Amino acid sequence: MFDDVRDLYSAEIRQHGRTPRHAGRPAAFDGTARGDNPMCGDRVQVWVRREGGHLAEIGFEARGCEVTTASADMMCEAVAGRTPAEAASLAASVATLARTGRCEACDPALDRLRPLSAVHEYPSRVRCVTLPWDALLAALHGDQETTRE
Amino acid sequence: MNMISDVSFPGGFDVARVRADFPILGQTVRGKPLVFLDSAASAQKPRPVIEAMVQAMETQYANVHRGLHWMSERTTDAYEGTRDAVARLLNAPSREEVVFTRNTTEAINLVAHSYGRGIMKPGQAVVISAMEHHANIVPWQMLRDSHGIELRVAPITEAGELDLAGLEALLADGRVGLVAMTHMSNVLGSYVPAERVAALAHAHGALVLFDGSQAVVHRRVDVQAIGADFYTFTAHKLYGPTGIGVLWARRELLEAMPPFMGGGDMIGSVSYERSTWAEVPHKFEAGTPAILEAIGLEAAIRYVEAIGYDAIGAHEAALTDHALARLGAIPGLRVLGTAQDRGGVFSFTLAGAHAHDVATLLDRQGIAVRAGNHCAEPLMRRLGVDSTARASCGIYTTLDEIDTLADTLDRVREFFA
Numbered sequence: 001m002f003d004d005v006r007d008l009y010s011a012e013i014r015q016h017g018r019t020p021r022h023a024g025r026p027a028a029f030d031g032t033a034r035g036d037n038p039m040c041g042d043r044v045q046v047w048v049r050r051e052g053g054h055l056a057e058i059g060f061e062a063r064g065c066e067v068t069t070a071s072a073d074m075m076c077e078a079v080a081g082r083t084p085a086e087a088a089s090l091a092a093s094v095a096t097l098a099r100t101g102r103c104e105a106c107d108p109a110l111d112r113l114r115p116l117s118a119v120h121e122y123p124s125r126v127r128c129v130t131l132p133w134d135a136l137l138a139a140l141h142g143d144q145e146t147t148r149e
Numbered sequence: 150m151n152m153i154s155d156v157s158f159p160g161g162f163d164v165a166r167v168r169a170d171f172p173i174l175g176q177t178v179r180g181k182p183l184v185f186l187d188s189a190a191s192a193q194k195p196r197p198v199i200e201a202m203v204q205a206m207e208t209q210y211a212n213v214h215r216g217l218h219w220m221s222e223r224t225t226d227a228y229e230g231t232r233d234a235v236a237r238l239l240n241a242p243s244r245e246e247v248v249f250t251r252n253t254t255e256a257i258n259l260v261a262h263s264y265g266r267g268i269m270k271p272g273q274a275v276v277i278s279a280m281e282h283h284a285n286i287v288p289w290q291m292l293r294d295s296h297g298i299e300l301r302v303a304p305i306t307e308a309g310e311l312d313l314a315g316l317e318a319l320l321a322d323g324r325v326g327l328v329a330m331t332h333m334s335n336v337l338g339s340y341v342p343a344e345r346v347a348a349l350a351h352a353h354g355a356l357v358l359f360d361g362s363q364a365v366v367h368r369r370v371d372v373q374a375i376g377a378d379f380y381t382f383t384a385h386k387l388y389g390p391t392g393i394g395v396l397w398a399r400r401e402l403l404e405a406m407p408p409f410m411g412g413g414d415m416i417g418s419v420s421y422e423r424s425t426w427a428e429v430p431h432k433f434e435a436g437t438p439a440i441l442e443a444i445g446l447e448a449a450i451r452y453v454e455a456i457g458y459d460a461i462g463a464h465e466a467a468l469t470d471h472a473l474a475r476l477g478a479i480p481g482l483r484v485l486g487t488a489q490d491r492g493g494v495f496s497f498t499l500a501g502a503h504a505h506d507v508a509t510l511l512d513r514q515g516i517a518v519r520a521g522n523h524c525a526e527p528l529m530r531r532l533g534v535d536s537t538a539r540a541s542c543g544i545y546t547t548l549d550e551i552d553t554l555a556d557t558l559d560r561v562r563e564f565f566a
Binding site: 001002004005008009038039040041042043063064065066067122125128 | 179502503504505506509510513514520521522526529535536557560561564565
């Protein structure tokens with residue numbers, strides 16, 4: 001019955017959403033922020049630990065839908081070991097990918113994030129994908145929280 | 150699939166005939182028939198409402214009240230005719246007690262401003278319930294923060310009913326100036342026993358306001374029988390257009406309250422030194438009103454009255470019983486709120502599936518429900534949930550649609566298992 005949603009609820013999204021590998025607060029961290037989507041009640045807390053100018057450790061806690069959890073988990077995988085600037089650039093690309101389904105001239109690291117692009121066919125769910133990335137940017141920026149619908 | 154016929158509801162309610170009045174119900178969504186179960190957010194519009202507004206625009210429209218020409222006189226009659234219709238709908242003692250606003254939210258803000266700031270004193274308190282929509286929380290918070298009025302919250306029971314003993318305890322010190330409460334919860338579907346609440350409030354020297362946004366759709370409302378001091382509702386949930394709502398209030402209150410918004414139409418005379426106010430209710434209707442919307446609201450009221458609340462109630466009771474039975478049989482599905490006296494609004498959680506994910510899958514099958522906090526974040530916290538899905542019935546909802554919802558939810562459960 002739900003074959004038509006398997007673009008969004010793909011094997012990758014489902015796996016990251018149901019069995020995330022990066023859930024949980026790291027023992028040590030130097031940046032954290034919370035992202036809230038007041039429209040649906042989704043909430044994501046992101047923790048980061050920087051070392052030598054790179055993201056050494058990153059974890060999250062998500063209270064929300066499967067898509068948000070998957071996006072957060074895939075995000076942690078994608079930005080681990082990268083510089084904050086690279087992470088910010090990835091975040092911008094993910095936002096474009098989520099809104100439009102496309103991202104020309106994008107970082108090859110985007111390839112592993114491509115399952116998230118399916119959300120562009122579900123406009124009211126785009127925020128589910130971008131919320132963890134906004135929280136990451138806020139954490140890197142030193143902000144405590146970000147709230148947007 | 151359940152084969153209960155939809156044609157013969159108690160009281161002779163012919164849902165097929167009603168559905169034929171709503172053009173939008175013929176739409177398909179993603180190739181599937183529309184199953185619209187989001188009327189609590191906003192209801193669909195019957196042809197008489199659509200035609201009344203179009204006909205006004207095509208044949209009989211001008212600004213109201215001040216015009217001396219034929220079009221203005223006719224339009225004024227139509228606009229003021231809506232005031233009569235609302236007074237009749239609510240069994241208000243006088244048409245001059247009906248104030249048109251933009252919606253319920255604006256109506257409550259009007260009371261918070263004109264009664265709260267204009268008449269209440271710092272040190273007094275307002276009591277709301279633990280199951281309010283943000284429209285009946287935020288204006289009172291703003292009043293608290295700007296005017297020193299205390300905000301108290303009357304508890305609800307696990308079943309989602311108002312805890313009357315808890316309310317009484319909050320009234321005991323005599324400092325409460327106003328009890329402001331939903332008449333029917335937009336999340337739990339539970340009714341508040343309005344007459345008892347009004348009596349309790351009055352016994353302790355407080356006035357009472359009811360938010361009837363949901364109640365007026367599902368049940369006959371009699372503001373005199375309730376003993377209300379203020380009553381609010383919004384047209385777009387009652388099969389009327391957006392952009393118009395109602396505050397009913399006792400005349401002596403409206404006369405004592407200072408105006409809310411200032412401008413044209415609410416004045417008697419204007420000079421730079423001072424202006425005088427118009428008589429109630431016009432004192433509270435600044436600027437050109439929602440003329441076309443009022444005409445639409447009058448048509449909606451006539452439509453509902455022609456069917457009658459008895460028939461509407463019987464139809465909804467049958468839908469509610471069926472929905473609770475079907476939803477209750479789905480493993481892992483929990484309907485929030487088990488009040489004795491409840492209507493056709495069902496918020497639920499499904500184990501292993503977030504409300505957002507549930508709503509998206511339902512949407513793909515043409516089923517429209519709502520997911521989120523339903524503008525009731527404190528209530529969500531009280532219930533211990535982050536977000537729920539909500540299905541709600543309207544005058545056009547069928548038993549088959551309830552079955553479609555339940556059958557699809559079963560498949561959703563399997564998908565996320």
